[in-house]
Amino acid sequence: MIPTLHIHGPIGEGQNNPPAIGAFLAENAGRPVCLVVNSFGGIAADGAAIMALIEQHGNVRAEVMGVAASAASLLVMGAARIAVHSAAHMMIHDPSNLVWGTAEDLRREADNLDKLADTYARAYSRATGHPVERVRGWMTAETWLTAEEAEALNFCDEVFGTDQSGEAVAAFDYTRFKAPPPAILRAARQAGQGAA
Structure with missing residues (x-):
């Protein structure tokens, strides 16, 4: 049986962080x-x-169940093979950050976010x-892709x-995004997540 790791919930929290996932890959x-x-x-x-x-490991299959948005869609781009469930969605957008400070601090952070966005765009470009x-x-438009759209645009290798049952979308208030698809909002509401 192929070793499998589930990455559910926020990237960077709990076991969804580089050291924990790196340890699984190294094992x-x-x-x-x-x-x-x-x-x-x-x-x-x-x-x-x-x-x-994931790229360094070189033999990873990523399976998207529910949703892979933002940093989650970025990480799956490192997989040797990407599969998306027929009921799942992927989303790419510009990175964002919370910042506090002077006008100069805010300008500096905006410049940093532009650099990050360019770096991530190159990663998506390399993969697709x-x-x-x-x-x-x-990314600027905040683009949501169905499984079929992801396959057609080379964001995945297979559906x-x-x-259409699939897995429930990850718990989150999706109204915080610019343009979440109605299907994602409905699924989140049905699961009692986010704004009604």
Whole structure:
């Protein structure tokens, strides 16, 4: 049986951090492994670090169940093979941060976020084959993809699962995003998550 690790909930919290996931990958070096992802995202830098660890391992299958948004969609780009359940969604957008300080502090943070966005766009571009400029446009718009759209745009290699039941979306108030799909909002509401 293939070793499998579930990454559910926020990236960077609990066991969803680079050291814990890196330890799992190191324990299974040279062996095929599976990461099952259902996360609304989290700390962007941790998503990037996990993506690098997955790339270094080289034999990871990522399976998206429910949702892989923000930092979670970034980390799955490191997998050798990406599969998305037919009822799941992926989302890419510009990284964000909370910052407090002077006008100069805020300008500096905006510059840093622009650099992060460019770095992440290059990672999505490398994984999908799309030009960086196109990916940046999708990120700026906050682009949500169904499983079929993700496959058509090369964000995944395959769609699996023929029914639409799948796994419930990761617990989160999805109204905090710019443009969540109505299906995600309905699923979250039905599970008693987020705003009504």
